Amino acid sequence: MSNYIISPSILSADFARLGAEVDAVLAAGADWIHVDVMDNHYVPNLTIGPLVVEALRRHAPHAFLDVHLMVQPVDALVPAFAAAGANLIGFHPEASRHVDRTLSLIRDHGCQAGLVLNPATPLCHLDHVMDRLDLILLMSVNPGFGGQSFIPSTLHKLAQVRTRIAESGRDIRLQVDGGIKVDNIAQVARAGADTFVAGSAVFNSPDYAATIAAMRAALDG
Ligand code: DX5
Ligand code: ZN
Secondary structure, three states: OOOOEEEEEHHHOOHHHHHHHHHHHHHOOOOOEEEEEEEOOOOOOEOOOHHHHHHHHHHOOOOOEEEEEEOOOOHHHHHHHHHHOOOEEEEOHHHOOOHHHHHHHHHHOOOEEEEEEOOOOOHHHHOOOHHHOOEEEEEOOOOOOOOOOOOOOHHHHHHHHHHHHHHHOOOOEEEEEOOOOOOOHHHHHHHOOOEEEEOHHHHOOOOHHHHHHHHHHHHHO
16 A cells, blocks of 8 residues: 555535535545634634634544644644644744743644745755654645646755655655645655645546545556
8 A cells, every 4th residue: 555645635526515625535535634824824814713723623533634824923822723623734934933841832732743845945954854744745836725836946945855854764744735736646646645635637627536546546547
């Protein structure tokens, strides 16, 4: 069995039918559910709060909820998202005054912790926290919207982070988010990613199962 994880972003789902959309994408073979939380401050868009995560947790008790916080400040919202049922919480270092403290807060609330780097955010933000991370997310678009095009410089960055993870000897997932499609997922995996967020590619497709199966075939091919 491959070690790849596909995490469809509900940002591109039909919000009027969110529970059914989550059911459908899980039945179609999604491993995780990616929840994009935007605050109209750190990013220019406004989306989902802890109440929605709590409702999804009740609706899909066994789903792995991969919560991507694009909010500033971060710390005040961590306990609410953890209590709502997030399994993993990721945040952007620029949005936290004390990154190490935020990582501890996430862990102390029983969640896995992720650090998210924008396309222009340097890798030095990983320097002193590798031992605290369960996941590193490299953004392959600028955060704020679904449906943008993959930024090619991410490939080189993925390779660099993959090396760092190997050197750390730790079991850290390397996630990529933005512009992931059936036709580029294999190349992104070759660069080093093992965990893939896909929003519009899945939810704007007519057949979620066929799209996820095509992604897996590309990954395993
Ligand atoms: C962007 C979000 C992404 C986005 C991905 O800020 O973090 O998760 O929804 O959407 P696609 O796959 O359409 O680029
Ligand atoms: Zn995201």
